[in-house]
Amino acid sequence: MIPLKEKLVEVVTASLDILFPPACPFCKKMTETADRFLCEECFSQLKFITTPYCSCCGRIFAASEENHLCGNCLKSSWAFDKARSLFSYEKIIAGLIHKLKYSGKTTGLETFRWLSEQSNLLQDFDAPDFILPVPLHRKRLRHRGFNQALVLAKSIFPGDRKKIRHDLLTRQANTPTQTGLSGIERRKNLKHAFVVEKPTEVKGRKILILDDVFTTGATVQECAKALKFAGANRVDVLTICRADKIFS
Template identity: 50%
Template sequence: MRAIKDLCFPPSCISCEISLPESRLLLCGQCLGELHFTESPLCFRCGRVFPGRQGGDHLCSACMKSSLYYNRARSLFIYDDRVSDLVHGLKYSCKTSVLETFNILKTKSRCLDDLSTFDYIVPVPLHVKRLRQRGYNQALLLARTFFYEEKNKIKNDILLRIRNTPSQTGLNGVERRKNLKNAFQVSDQKNVSGKNILLVDDVFTTGSTVNECARVLIQAGAGNVDVMTLARVRE
């Protein structure tokens, strides 16, 4: 079946669109080489990648001064121009062909091994109005792709977005936190009491979104919240 599909629709790089030989990895060599995985040394709390390759993981200065509700956050890639193109394709153009490629590349990262064992996998929710406009939640698609073998743990009805917040694009950390105030709600506290939860989202920018989600979950009784995102903005 794959051979017939490749014959009728020859595979191409999902980033630069150059033709590819038969491959499940839909990235050409050049574009693949421009992806940067997160690697140690990094902040063992928020996952911030430190410059250079010397030294061990340690707590960054921002985490020392912040009130964080998640235990730790890890990302697959550094968010740069190449990753931005791929994320925007998934997020705004429904280019879901990128998902299988992301899942293959996930096996090449060791940073995700730091995450705790979890009872539930919870995608960061969209407000129902935005969900209707877009037609899908990219965080849910990522969760279903990365954790297919644990799909029974994926719960997209535990955490709700009850306020349709303006876009976070262009906002600084303080503005993002203000924008997200009272935006999320747990549907039923009994569902999260004592549970270890993995939050999944597309991009970690300042961490305001996942931290607010974690705050709501912890205050509802969750035992622990870790975070996994596809990419993380370099600071």
């Protein structure tokens, strides 16, 4: 039997859908079906990442038969074991992320949950012991009011709430924005920015880091370095989208 509270939520949601039909969070057009969190037109513009991509860093290859290591990963190694992103960077996904980060509202999270369910990339990961959203510095957190990586983690992994930890990794340095910086500048900017707060809890564990965008990978690299230094057994990375170039 459905508990009364859940039944009530169901009835209220259905009534709200009739009064205010769900609108596409990007273009505000009404969506046709209640389970669709983006209109057909916006959905068709999304670029889901599928094979072929670099088996380590997840970089997308334009023309290749199968997954292999990219030039970067052959030359140097990342501190993380594997990185994957759900989407290639384009205006719809960038717009949804921008809205989440800067509108001060966490509406639109259902869309991210729904979109992550449409991708099969999540199956690429071993089950983690902990899911760690990339932390914000406390000053930026105070300014924004919430950490977008934390709310995304809660939305994408609703069944793993206990694994989501925001107390294991903190950001000590309030680094200036990374936008417009090169890969080397980003790495310099972030050096020693992240600190593992409870190394004994991290030791020997499988960690999944979650962030919104992978650009040069400098942020997740610094997080992974700190976690591996603390003894993490494995560190994987999941980002919503990937903003680097597509390689042939």
